[in-house]
Structure formats: C-alpha cells, structure tokens
Amino acid sequence: MTIQWFPGHMHKAKLEIQSALPKIDVVIEVLDARIPYSSENPMLAELRGDKPCLKVLCKSDLADESMTQTWLNYFEETANVTARAVTTEDVPTIMRLKHVAAKMVPYREGRTAINTMIVGIPNVGKSTIINYLAGKKVAKTGNTPAVTKQQQRVNLGDGVTLLDTPGVMWPNVHNHKSGYRLALLGSIKETAMDYADVGFFAAKYLLSEYPDRLMQRYDLDELPTSELQTIEAIGRKRGCLGRNNTIDIDRASRILVTELRSGGLGKLTLETPKMMEFEKAQTAREVAEREELAKEKDAKRKKRFKDKQKRERKAREMGGS
Template identity: 70%
Template sequence: MPIQWFPGHMHQARLEMQAILPKVDLVIEVLDARIPYSSENPLLAELRGDKPCLKVLAKSDLADEAMTETWLSHFEQTVGVRAHAVTTDDVPTIRKLKQIAIRMLPHRRGQKINAMIVGIPNVGKSTIINFLAGRKIAKTGNTPAVTKHQQRVTIGDGFALLDTPGMLWPNVHNVNSGFRLALLGSVKETAMDYAEVGFFAAGFLGAHYPDRLAERYNLESIPTTELEIIEAIGRKRGCLGKMNLVDIDRASRILVTEVRSGGLGLLTLETPETMEEEKVKTAAAIAAKAEATKAKDAQRKKRFRDKQRAQRKSREME
C-alpha cells in the first residue's frame, strides 16, 4: 500500500521551507518515538544540509523505553545531531529543549537564534510549541494536517521558532513505513484502507508482541495468519454480521484504534537494524521499478519506430 498523500498546502510548505532554511540556525525535527525512522522526513535531510538538528522523539510514553534509548544513541552517531525524548504531559522536559538547542549553537551565544520546527502530521509538534512558549500558540488536534501555514513564535531568551505545517513527502516508497504511518494516524483516513492497515498491525503484533494480543483480546492462542488474528479479535469484540461472519473492517478499526491509544501497551514498531535492512530492500525495489519503466519505454519507442517504418514502406509501395 504505497502512501501518496501530498495535499497542496504540503507542497507549498516544502517550497517555503526551502526558501527560509538559509536564514535558520538550527532545525528541530519532531519524530514519533514509536516509529523514529518512518516519521523522519527524507526531504528534510536533503534540504537542511549540514545545519545542526535536534531530533525530538515525542510520544515516548507510548513507546518501548529500551528501544527509545537505542534510537537516541543511533541518531546521535550523526555529526551535528542531538536527540531527546519527551512525553506530551512532561512540561519541564519539553521546556529543556530550548536550552539543549542553545547549547548546540555555542557560536551564537548572546545572539538571536532562529530555529525551524518540523514534523510529520499528528506527531505532537503543536503541543511542544505551546509548552515551549508557555501559552497556546499553535492549534492542536488528534488528526493530521491541523497546522496549515508557517508562523513565527518567540519563546524568550532571543529564541524564535518558525512553525511549519506537518509535511509528508510525495511518495513513501518503503511499503512498511507507509503502513506504520497509517497505523499511528499520520495519514488521513481517506488515504488509507483500515483492513490493510489492520492486517499489517496483526502481522507485526503476532510476530513481535503475541502476549499483548493474547492479553488484550483474551485469546487462548495466537492464530498463524493476519486474517485469522483479525477474525479472532472480531469475534471477541462482537464484530459479527450476517451468517455470523466477522466484519473485517470493524475488527481492523478496533485494532488500529487501540494500537494508537496505547491499549496494547508500550510499542516500538521498528529498530535501527530492521530499518537498515528495509532501506536496502526499498532501494532495490525502486531500482527494479525504474529498470522496468525504462524497458517499457524502450518497447513503446520500438513499436512506434516499427509502425513508422511500416507506414513509410507502405507509401513507397504505392
């Protein structure tokens, strides 16, 4: 299920971000601690170049604590990058982000600092801005794309934040990343299929957190396929239709909703190691698709040339 959700305001946000970056001292990228890789925007890495970057792993209260520490160490292996985990209700920790950012710019000590804060939709960026500012500045909501336009927010000590709309990239080539983004609510419902996302969640949880599934849905054993897991959940939750058949969509929605809310406990859906493996596979898939497109174009051109030669030969014989 390749995700292709790039509303017009996101395209405009990319252009505005590209234009303003030369005037920015530091980038603060807000990530979802449950999917630090999949919520990391590759367009930002391309645009920011060597500017210092503070990666904030939000919603860490919903993620596996040990894996969050692993991801923090992983990000800080990159030169110019610091990483810090926060929760949406830990105001003191969030307010420390300003001082962390200031320390990353010792050459700007005593001068005004402009930081751009970015993040995918529904990652909690606006909540962080409001806590840093000490007042409600940015709109918050549990749906993607609440922020539509850039705005400048002064948060004291000569420190200003440039808030940008939550931005996905035009195509999420890594299919698993697309599913993870949809599963955690970063993609609007109109751009996803609940059954497909539910199957992905069932497969992942069955493989990595079977005990959570068994406990949450009172299952004596975990079925072996995604469909069977969804059906088992549906029967336990009364998602039955005609002829006592499970309503797959309803059962999938229950699973997706409870993963998002933390109903299945603290979950991290990816590790640095699995992401490296997926990057290799994704690159190979992109290359294979490009090669197939190239071959298809060559065949189309050959058919066109053959048709032209046949038409010329027909005219010569007249």
C-alpha cells in the same frame, strides 16, 4: 499498500521550508517515538543538508522505553544531530528543548537571537510541543493529520525564535512497511488507507513481537497463528458480528488500530535501527529495479513509435512511386 498522499498545501509548505532554511540555525525535527524511521521525512533530510538538527522523539510514553534509548543512541552517532525523547507528561523536558537547540549553535553565542525551524510529518505532536515551548496556545492541535496549514513565527524567549511549518509528507512512500506504520499511527488520512489492510499488518507484527499484549488485551485463550485468525478472534471478543454470525473484519480491524494508537496494548515500538537499515537497502533495490523497468518500457515504446514511423514513411514512398 502504496501511499501517495501529497496535498497541494504540502507542496507549498515544502517550497516555503526550502526558502526559509538559509536563515535557520537549527532544525527541530519531531518524530513519533514508536516509528522514528518511518516518521522521518527523507525529503526534509535532503533539504536540511548538514544544518544542525535536534531530533525530538515525541509520544515516548507510548513507546517501548528500551527501544527509545536505542534510537536516541543511534541518532546521537550521526554528525550534527542531537536527540531527545519527550512526553506531554514531562513538561520540563520539553521546555529545555530550546536551550538544547541553542547549545547546538556555539558560533551564535552572544548574538541577539537564534532562529530555529520545527518540522515533522502530520500528527506526530509537533503543535503540542510548540504550545508548551511558547507557554501558550499558538498552534492548532488535533488527532487528525495536516491541522497546521501555514507557517508562523513564534518567540520562545531567551533569544530563541521558532518558525512553525505545516506537517509535510513526501510524494511517495516507497517502503510499503513504512506506509503501513504511518497509517497505523494516524499520520495518513483515513481516506488514503484501508483499515482491514492496516489491521492485518498490525496483527502480523504483534504476533511476532508482542504476542503477550494480544493475549492480555483481548483475553484470548490461545495465541492465533495468522493475521486473519487474530482479527477474527478480536472480532468475536468485541462482538463484531454480521449476518449469520460472520466476523466484520473491517470493524475488528478498526478496533485493533484504534487501541494500538491510543496505547491500549501497552508501550510498543514498531521498528528498530537494524530493521531500518535492512528496509532502506531493500527499498533502494526495489526502487532501482522499478526505475530500470520503466526505462526499458520507455525504450520499447520509443522503438515501437520509430518503427511505426518507418513503416508509414516506407508506405508513402511506395505509394508515390
């Protein structure tokens, strides 16, 4: 599944972020703790450059606790990066984020204000964090991606101002596994995904990494051996039956995706730093191969065009002689 979802307002948001960055002291990037790599926008990383960045792993109450700590350690090893995990159940930790950001700009000590910008892909919990930091509802929240449509500046107090930006995806998610994870956790609109496709991806991962969760959640007598068997087993347990008692694959897949998103299968993380390094290298090779193939096709197309021109020119010359 190749994800291509880059609405017009997101392109506009990218340009606005690019324009505002020179006046920003610290970038606060909100990630989904269950997919810290896939929810990290490479386009934002390119725009940010070496500017200090506070990475906030949101929804950590839904993620595997030990793996969240592994990710925090990983990010902390990166230059100019500080990382924190938060949950809406622990408001004091969220409130301390502005002080953490302020400490990342020591050369601003004594100045009247520190300018921060909060960024993140759709549906990672960015607006919820803003509302807690501001102490009031200043940003729209919702369970669907792309709720925030334009920038707004928020005074957080203690000399810290925050520039809120719309959730921004990037034009092409080249890593197809990241595309599945983003769709699985609701960062991509339903109209851009196939529930059965995403459900099969979820089933494969759960069979490999969290088989006990599947057995317990859906009261299975034995562990399925394939994605299809998993979806069918869920369908039978939840009454997703169509004509002639056939399993409604789409409906069963929706159940799995919905319950995984909400934490119904317990705390889980869908990727690790080791997986990230492997997939980054693999994706880079695949992109390079596609670009090389595109160049070859373009060269052949140009050659055919030139050969055609030569033939036509030769025919004109022969006709005129």
